[in-house]
Amino acid sequence: MAHPQNRPGQGRRRASHSMESVLTETVALLDEAGAPALTFRALAQRLGGGVASIYWYVANKDELLDLATDHVIGSILADIERLPDSDDPIDDLRAMALALFDAIVDRPWLGAYFMRNTDAQSNSLRLYERLGRQTLRLDLTPRQRFHAVSAIVGVVVGSAVDLGQEPPQEVLDGAVDRDQFLGRAAQAWRELDPKDYPFVHEIIDEFDGHDDADQFRSALELTLAGLRLQAGQAGA
Amino acid sequence: MAHPQNRPGQGRRRASHSMESVLTETVALLDEAGAPALTFRALAQRLGGGVASIYWYVANKDELLDLATDHVIGSILADIERLPDSDDPIDDLRAMALALFDAIVDRPWLGAYFMRNTDAQSNSLRLYERLGRQTLRLDLTPRQRFHAVSAIVGVVVGSAVDLGQEPPQEVLDGAVDRDQFLGRAAQAWRELDPKDYPFVHEIIDEFDGHDDADQFRSALELTLAGLRLQAGQAGA
DNA sequence: GCTACGATAGAACAACGTTCGATGCTGTGC
DNA sequence: GCACAGCATCGAACGTTGTTCTATCGTAGC
Numbered sequence A, B: 001m002a003h004p005q006n007r008p009g010q011g012r013r014r015a016s017h018s019m020e021s022v023l024t025e026t027v028a029l030l031d032e033a034g035a036p037a038l039t040f041r042a043l044a045q046r047l048g049g050g051v052a053s054i055y056w057y058v059a060n061k062d063e064l065l066d067l068a069t070d071h072v073i074g075s076i077l078a079d080i081e082r083l084p085d086s087d088d089p090i091d092d093l094r095a096m097a098l099a100l101f102d103a104i105v106d107r108p109w110l111g112a113y114f115m116r117n118t119d120a121q122s123n124s125l126r127l128y129e130r131l132g133r134q135t136l137r138l139d140l141t142p143r144q145r146f147h148a149v150s151a152i153v154g155v156v157v158g159s160a161v162d163l164g165q166e167p168p169q170e171v172l173d174g175a176v177d178r179d180q181f182l183g184r185a186a187q188a189w190r191e192l193d194p195k196d197y198p199f200v201h202e203i204i205d206e207f208d209g210h211d212d213a214d215q216f217r218s219a220l221e222l223t224l225a226g227l228r229l230q231a232g233q234a235g236a
Numbered sequence C: 001g002c003t004a005c006g007a008t009a010g011a012a013c014a015a016c017g018t019t020c021g022a023t024g025c026t027g028t029g030c
Numbered sequence D: 001g002c003a004c005a006g007c008a009t010c011g012a013a014c015g016t017t018g019t020t021c022t023a024t025c026g027t028a029g030c
Helices: A020-033 A042-049 A062-082 A089-106 A120-136 A142-164 A176-188 A198-207 A211-228 B018-033 B038-045 B061-082 B088-106 B122-135 B140-162 B180-191 B199-208 B210-232
Strands: none
Touching: A020 A042, A020 A062, A042 A089, A062 A120, A062 B122, A089 A120, A089 A142, A089 A211, A120 A142, A120 B199, A142 A198, A142 A211, A142 B210, A176 A198, A176 A211, A176 B140, A198 B122, A211 B038, A211 B140, A211 B210, B018 B061, B061 B088, B061 B122, B088 B122, B088 B140, B088 B210, B140 B210, B180 B199
């Protein structure tokens, strides 16, 4: 697909890319500075080329994001395919979901684009297949299997969206870090009237200094417990 | 907060708005044509005023979206507060989650901005409180309560994100409707090798012509079943 | 009537995605 | 060796967006 082999040296004027390098630099840009930093001009500068050149590889920005997303999902998929099957398909589902979540923690921008377009994202489909295959080992109807995988993906996406929120400017500036920011929100909650907000006060200490991973694991555990019940399995 | 009472008549040149009218028209614009249609120029035209005037009411577009989101969540909250408490807190949680989901089906753009910023979105916090209050009726630790509400909100958001995806251009044009579009994707899946994609083939008929509401209800049911188990309740 | 200020608006700015047209590079047929 | 074709590149320009600047209008209080 991409003919021009990279010959970097010799102080050339014209840059020569490849689909691979475009996607690699796109992901690097997203990793380093988040989604708003991904502009065609910034990407072109990184690639040492012109803006319009990128359009030779992708039709538009949506496609660029789809391909970049699929690119990293490819490596996540490789990790997941490396996981060995255990006796318990639900344990395997948990392990896969956790691997997925960990990858999104490393790349918060993924949350927004994850599983957006299964046409351009063939690795997403492979991942979906891989998750679903575990449900084939459970005693369920096809419809239940379909819904089970949707539910698990939904839990991951639901948590990922939380993580993917662009933090306010003051956090990006480094003036305050994420914990301080959340702590400040917690403080505002504490000042609410306990009569009007009994639940908020009940959980305020849990919210303050909470761990996103714990939160995700708990949500996942509820879904998996429900699934285990549905499959008529007694317990682990 | 907003002094100028609307006196619409008399062929005036200068428009006079109010926070209320700005948010109402913002929501109307979002409802009619989705998030990409919301521009300051389009909004100003609807309001019969100038672009810069909007900046007297909101600091920037993010705040406009936060306030508009909170505005509609206010009416959702009113619906939810109207729901009577039953014997079973989990039944009540289900009813509230379903009401929430229905509202997002009507306004797919909500999914993207839902519960983004609890500072500017005071109704979101009230909604969160309302959900959590049901968990106070269950035998759980504060941490479990916190995670339970997060999980339920996560399921809603996870499903909402699916719904909130801007459909491809051909669907917006009306050339093909959403069912046809999904049916075409299903057809592509059918052509995959069943050896490589056993799960996809297992559930392809379920996917084709599936109902989003069913999908959401199933995911919610798994979480609620897990929660019931955790609370040590025998069953409904 | 004058003034202070709440509220409005047009014009301009910078940044973005995208398109256009021209230009360079490289392998192929003679 | 040379022209040609087409792949790949790039600078400049276009239209649209969020946002800011500055000037202006209208009304409440002296």
